[in-house]
Amino acid sequence: xxxxxxxxxxxxxxxxxxxxxxxxxxxxxxxxxxxxxxxxxxxxxxxxxxxxxxxxxxxxxxxxxxxxxxxxxxxxxxxxxxxxxxxxxxxxxxxxxxxxxxxxxxxxxxxxxxxxxxxxxxxxxxxxxxxxxxxxxxxxxxxxxxxxxxxxxxxxxxxxxxxxxxx
Numbered sequence: 001x002x003x004x005x006x007x008x009x010x011x012x013x014x015x016x017x018x019x020x021x022x023x024x025x026x027x028x029x030x031x032x033x034x035x036x037x038x039x040x041x042x043x044x045x046x047x048x049x050x051x052x053x054x055x056x057x058x059x060x061x062x063x064x065x066x067x068x069x070x071x072x073x074x075x076x077x078x079x080x081x082x083x084x085x086x087x088x089x090x091x092x093x094x095x096x097x098x099x100x101x102x103x104x105x106x107x108x109x110x111x112x113x114x115x116x117x118x119x120x121x122x123x124x125x126x127x128x129x130x131x132x133x134x135x136x137x138x139x140x141x142x143x144x145x146x147x148x149x150x151x152x153x154x155x156x157x158x159x160x161x162x163x164x165x166x167x
Contacts, residue, residue, distance in 0.1 A: 003082070006078075009075075009089040009091065010122040016060055018053075019020045020035060027081065034081065072104050073104060085116060107127060124161055124164050133147060
């Protein structure tokens, strides 16, 4: 079951190793073309190739030598390198600034095609394009639907949307 799931959390864990090894973690035979393909899909290839040693750059314990947005995009590339049919993003953009959130969101959108994707988020910008949104209130599902459906009938969802987007 674990092989069929890729997960990216708000607290990414990266190893004191190269970018390449952090992306292909757990795989013995590295497909270099696939490595570049997943890094590109995760909006990471551009900044990786600018590192002094590219994919062979050591990023430090827990990724201390890269920014928060770069850590998230490397974690996304790792999650999709194994090409799982199910992806889980648990608050994957919660600690990012606006620009990095946009880049991570683009990466997530690139990966949704042909997969089951579960996005857990407080930032509604992360989920507005989802096929189905579940609204959770006090630990229970209070409503479900598309973004537009929920804006029309869920007072909680509408209030959260208006607060976040200053409508």
